[in-house]
């Protein structure tokens with residue numbers, strides 16, 4: 001059987017990984033500053049993570065959410081403590097798109113409304129249709145039965161105000177737009193969204209799937225602005241490669257049996273992976289490291305002449321290259337063996353492990369200086 005050919009692939013086959021490093025099947029070593037779309041938060045194959053997962057695998061790997069799973073409770077406890085949201089509730093699922101689906105559905109259940117306000121250039125996932133093809137009234141939220149989604153430019157208060165009314169179930173925004181090229185909402189804009197959502201009885205959803213989990217040096221990117229969203233979605237760095245996602249739900253939102261659900265969400269292996277990630281983040285103070293190395297990288301990148309518009313927070317960094325230097329990402333990979341990400345047309349995206357060292361940062365800076373000389 002052939003694979004369904006939807007991904008543009010580099011001709012590289014990783015067979016081993018450790019911390020910020022990957023090795024391919026030919027023995028070539030690569031510095032990984034992309035982490036497979038921001039997934040590697042604590043570093044590849046961290047010993048505590050590997051040990052925890054192996055132990056869990058030999059105890060119990062899976063049973064459905066029809067029995068108690070104390071690991072989920074431990075994960076929720078630690079996540080509440082480290083994220084600064086101890087009074088929120090946690091719903092566990094398997095991916096970022098699924099976290100957003102559940103957040104939108106929840107907002108629609110809570111408000112009884114179907115209109116959603118989203119922002120241009122945002123990315124929230126690739127699912128569509130599963131609930132729409134279901135007729136169980138307990139599962140189908142008003143949103144699923146004929147929704148309306150309105151897109152406005154980010155950081156444009158007037159455009160946003162023009163579409164807000166008392167039909168809006170939720171406003172959904174990324175903590176920092178990732179796929180859209182590392183674009184930041186201003187603190188003032190986020191504060192305006194919070195205030196306006198409250199005024200109209202709409203819920204504010206912060207999609208922190210790429211920008212959350214310590215990536216910016218704060219647990220969530222929106223915490224620079226002081227807003228408190230009603231719903232926060234997460235995935236990517238949450239499992240350091242193990243598929244797990246979740247929604248943080250403000251404490252007054254009441255669940256009912258069957259309101260949300262999933263087969264695999266929060267299973268024993270996923271919860272063990274999630275807990276191990278948080279333990280490493282806490283023990284190794286990775287938020288501080290992300291802030292320190294991130295500030296260093298941003299300051300040094302700004303000194304390189306042909307790089308324009310360096311932006312980001314912590315270790316979520318984007319910068320633009322001149323048109324004639326379009327080959328730099330490939331040169332970094334094939335000449336210097338450094339993985340980076342991109343956003344079209346000419347933005348390089350850095351989403352390394354939160355444990356990245358200064359020495360690793362210098363390897364990138366030196367390679368860039370050579371390519372851009």
Ligand SMILES: Cc1ncc(COP(=O)(O)O)c(C=O)c1O
Pocket residue numbers: 037095096097098100123124125126174178179207208209210211235236
């Ligand atoms: C901000 C954001 N939201 C949602 C998603 C979708 O996550 P997943 O691919 O796990 O479904 C992504 C993936 O890149 C993302 O960056």
